[in-house]
Amino acid sequence: MAVESSTKKTNNFLGGKGAGRGGSLRLQSLTKIFETHGGGGQVAAVDGVSLDIPPNQMVTLLGPSGCGKTTTLRIIAGFEQASSGKVWLEDKDITNQPANRREMAMVFQSYALFPHMSVFENIAYGLKVQKTNREDLKARVAQAMKLTELTQYANRQPNQLSGGQQQRVALARAIVIEPKVLLFDEPLSNLDAKLREQMRVELRRIQQELGVTGVYVTHDQAEAMTISDLVVVMNKGRIEQAAAPREIYQRPASRFVAAFIGKASFLPGKVREVQENMVVVEVLGQSWRVFNLGGQLQQDQDADLVIRPEGVILGHPGEQPLEGRITLLSYLGPVIEYEITLNGGAALAVTVSVLGQEWLPGLGEAVSVGLVETALAALPG
Numbered sequence: 073m074a075v076e077s078s079t080k081k082t083n084n085f086l087g088g089k090g091a092g093r094g095g096s097l098r099l100q101s102l103t104k105i106f107e108t109h110g111g112g113g114q115v116a117a118v119d120g121v122s123l124d125i126p127p128n129q130m131v132t133l134l135g136p137s138g139c140g141k142t143t144t145l146r147i148i149a150g151f152e153q154a155s156s157g158k159v160w161l162e163d164k165d166i167t168n169q170p171a172n173r174r175e176m177a178m179v180f181q182s183y184a185l186f187p188h189m190s191v192f193e194n195i196a197y198g199l200k201v202q203k204t205n206r207e208d209l210k211a212r213v214a215q216a217m218k219l220t221e222l223t224q225y226a227n228r229q230p231n232q233l234s235g236g237q238q239q240r241v242a243l244a245r246a247i248v249i250e251p252k253v254l255l256f257d258e259p260l261s262n263l264d265a266k267l268r269e270q271m272r273v274e275l276r277r278i279q280q281e282l283g284v285t286g287v288y289v290t291h292d293q294a295e296a297m298t299i300s301d302l303v304v305v306m307n308k309g310r311i312e313q314a315a316a317p318r319e320i321y322q323r324p325a326s327r328f329v330a331a332f333i334g335k336a337s338f339l340p341g342k343v344r345e346v347q348e349n350m351v352v353v354e355v356l357g358q359s360w361r362v363f364n365l366g367g368q369l370q371q372d373q374d375a376d377l378v379i380r381p382e383g384v385i386l387g388h389p390g391e392q393p394l395e396g397r398i399t400l401l402s403y404l405g406p407v408i409e410y411e412i413t414l415n416g417g418a419a420l421a422v423t424v425s426v427l428g429q430e431w432l433p434g435l436g437e438a439v440s441v442g443l444v445e446t447a448l449a450a451l452p453g
């Protein structure tokens with residue numbers, strides 16, 4: 073995808089801090105129906121997706137395989153035509169605009185570099201297509217290489233670079249055309265875990281320095297949480313929740329979101345009282361006053377208590393209100409992850425920080441369990 077050269081002005085985009093050139097994006101009731109081969113069936117890959125993305129923000133589409141992330145991204149890019157709905161860039165309806173006129177650039181998982189060209193030539197490619205003058209081209213490629221720390225590799229070919237370096241070339245090639253929106257489809261999936269963590273910090277830094285709007289597709293929730301201003305959790309073609317990372321974790325709007333983002337245990341119970349945005353839920357004979365997620369719960373309704381692993385207090389038998397036994401134990405260095413099976417059969421995931429803990433129960437040991445009310449919430453059961 074390239075930017076039409078007529079829109080190109082000389083500016084300080086690549087050089088300047090937070091140049092703030094990103095465009096706002098609006099997805100309006102996007103739906104994409106694919107015809108499946110053979111049976112004559114249909115798949116709604118994207119099903120009524122509406123979303124406002126403010127300029128210069130990094131937004132992540134997060135969800136399990138097949139939930140419609142890539143299809144949504146490709147509709148934004150103009151590689152795929154929506155069955156219905158609209159895409160707006162700033163105040164312009166771009167739904168029917170061809171990809172090469174959308175002022176966007178995409179970074180792929182498979183870096184898609186030209187193998188016979190040097191790093192410099194790969195990055196310069198889009199500018200050459202735009203017929204950018206030689207001097208401007210050299211300056212902008214140099215700036216893009218500096219930003220992605222590739223300057224010393226300018227004359228190498230892609231097969232002489234590591235995976236991480238190749239991915240940086242792909243990124244430099246995207247930003248050099250100074251797009252209003254950068255699109256990423258699982259760009260770090262081919263890298264090992266350590267490098268992936270480094271690169272996501274790098275990506276975030278570069279996106280913020282440029283002040284460009286980013287739409288980032290991943291199924292890795294840790295990646296989504298660290299890189300985004302806004303996380304959009306998708307399931308079966310629909311948006312389950314769109315919110316800041318912290319809100320997504322602390323105030324999941326559905327059971328799907330609660331289970332997909334971080335770990336959560338669910339204990340069934342009943343609503344005994346509704347108080348503004350709080351509810352009192354009775355679970356295992358105890359009452360808990362917790363946040364009413366999405367304000368959905370009514371008096372006497374079945375409800376699930378949503379429990380994060382760090383919201384559980386472990387005690388010796390008899391010390392805390394609920395009794396159980398350790399049924400799984402994973403030692404992870406700074407923390408231990410336990411599964412506790414409560415009397416009655418419900419299972420709880422618990423994370424205990426090792427530091428400063430004078431007692432760490434072993435596998436099979438009897439324990440009692442308390443719940444930190446402020447770390448709990450309730451959803452319809």
Ligand SMILES: Nc1ncnc2c1ncn2[C@@H]1O[C@H](COP(=O)(O)OP(=O)(O)OP(=O)(O)O)[C@@H](O)[C@H]1O
Pocket residue numbers: 106107108115116117135136137138139140141142143144291
């Ligand atoms: N060209 C196509 N023809 C038919 N069905 C398609 C086509 N492209 C995607 N699909 C279907 O649409 C759904 C969404 O696919 P999509 O690639 O958007 O998912 P995704 O969230 O990106 O998944 P992943 O994490 O595996 O990349 C899937 O059920 C997929 O099989």
Ligand SMILES: [Mg+2]
Pocket residue numbers: 141142143
């Ligand atoms: Mg995909």
